[in-house]
Amino acid sequence: MSGLLEDLRAQLDGIYRIDRELGGGGMSRVFLAEEIALGRLVVLKVLAPDLAHVLSAERFEREIRVAARLQHPHIVPLLAAGRAGDALYYTMPLVEGESLRSRLDQQGELPVPEAARLCREVADALAYAHREGVVHRDIKPDNILLSHRHAMVTDFGVARAVSEAVDGATLTHTGMAVGTPAYMAPEQAAAAHTDHRADIYALGLVAFEMLAGYPPFSGTTAQALVAAHMTQAPPRLTEARPSVPAELAAVVHRCLEKRPADRYEDAAELVAVLDRLAPSSAPERAAISRRALLISGAALGLIAVGFGGGFAAFRARPRATPAYRRLTFRRGMIRTARFGPDFQTILYGALWDGDVCRVYSVRPDSPESSALTLPPAAPLAVSSSGELALALGTHSRGIMTYGTLARMPLSGGAPRALHEHVKYADWSPDGRELAIVRRVGERDHLEFPAGTVVARPDAPDGGFSFARVSPRGDTVAAFELSARSSLFGRVVVVDRAGVKRAVSARYSNVFGLAWRGDEVWFTAAEELPLFRNTIYAMNQSGDVRIVARVPGNTSLHDIAPDGRLLIARTD
Structure with missing residues (x-):
């Protein structure tokens, strides 16, 4: 057993349980x-002692936080x-799969469509990080992981953290x-x-190696x-592998220009070019504009999303670009959100600027939120007749809490209490009945209508969340959770009658659900890392398809009849 392993187990006892060494080299083990x-499970990387000796721990940790x-x-x-x-x-999630380095060592050149797709995915990651002001500085096959056929860039920001944390010495003195x-x-x-164009050059090197089976330079x-x-021109990619399309080879060679100004201006331009070159193999997802999602200085924002002319157009053209309209501009947490009866007014509950949860209204044509004159509460549902179902209470940050379910007309009046120990609720289409998630003893009950139990969780400590009644009013959809405080479920x-008509597979980080016609749309994590970055749709047979992927944590709250989605983005 290595001395470092023993030291780590002793120093980090109670925080991490160190299993074994996976490998490493260069800057870390x-x-x-x-x-x-x-x-x-996490991957814990320890910087080489000679390197750690010349670094400021405080500055290193600060850069890692960035x-x-x-x-x-x-x-x-x-x-x-x-x-x-x-x-x-520093630590990161354990990602199932292998490194691109391992794949190339075993297989050599990759199929052209796969190489182009992986290059596009890495470029998309670079475009996002560069907009956030983070340059990788060490793009290489070892730092690209392949998980479930997708590329995931690792060690983002570590090179910057190391270079910015040098304390009274240069890295040259360490031999690194x-x-x-x-x-x-x-x-x-x-x-x-x-600057960021060094990452584009490195990605060009990786792309060349994926397509040719060997790097363009050696020594x-x-x-x-x-x-x-610095001095040699790379081999012509079409000569190294004649089956590489000339247009794709030209893209790689532009990335490899010696002068930064001769490369692509940024990674976003590279992504756009790759999408145009491979329309048939481009990811079947809505292209997400980071600028549209950016909440300047805010932790979370509410966004209205429209897919072209509506849902039918989006289904017919799966790569249609959605239009975004940002609706909130404050710092805090959005708890719930619903379209009003006119599907223009939006009612939402938020904890803004450290305040308790209050109910606000906003319209896309005038994005200035107004607080309703109500006690602290979160809106759970809005009926077709203009009645609001509320969860009364302060609703602190974290998992949705149980409280008092109340109803009140949007036209005015005081909330009238209906039931205790309720966490979620939704109106039937006619506005006469409520489906609710209620805690009875130590268990959640899914009731539809309220007072009639139609489901209990299979797990003894299980729960339900996001109960939503179907447009026909004959079924209710919800997340069934493995534990009441969990975000893992189906x-x-x-x-x-209590018959389960459709059941999905289990997903991680489930939060946000709404009906769209006969489908249930929901947001969950597709794979590691467990960011809620995918919008799914489940049909009546339980089959699930991907509607769109988005960066960061996104929660679906409601869908209008014309196909507009109401989502919240957490930074």
């Missing part, structure tokens, strides 16, 4: 560990950073450099000004490799 408080804000489907997030004795470490010579842009190797020493990057559709 890699360990498999369990984060005890959350019971999840990078940890990145939330994107193709970025492995950083979870934590700290010191264990003399060792500096930030970056890998085989994948280093000429300006980076020359220690000249380096027996690091110095020889650096010289090749979608169930139950009729009035």
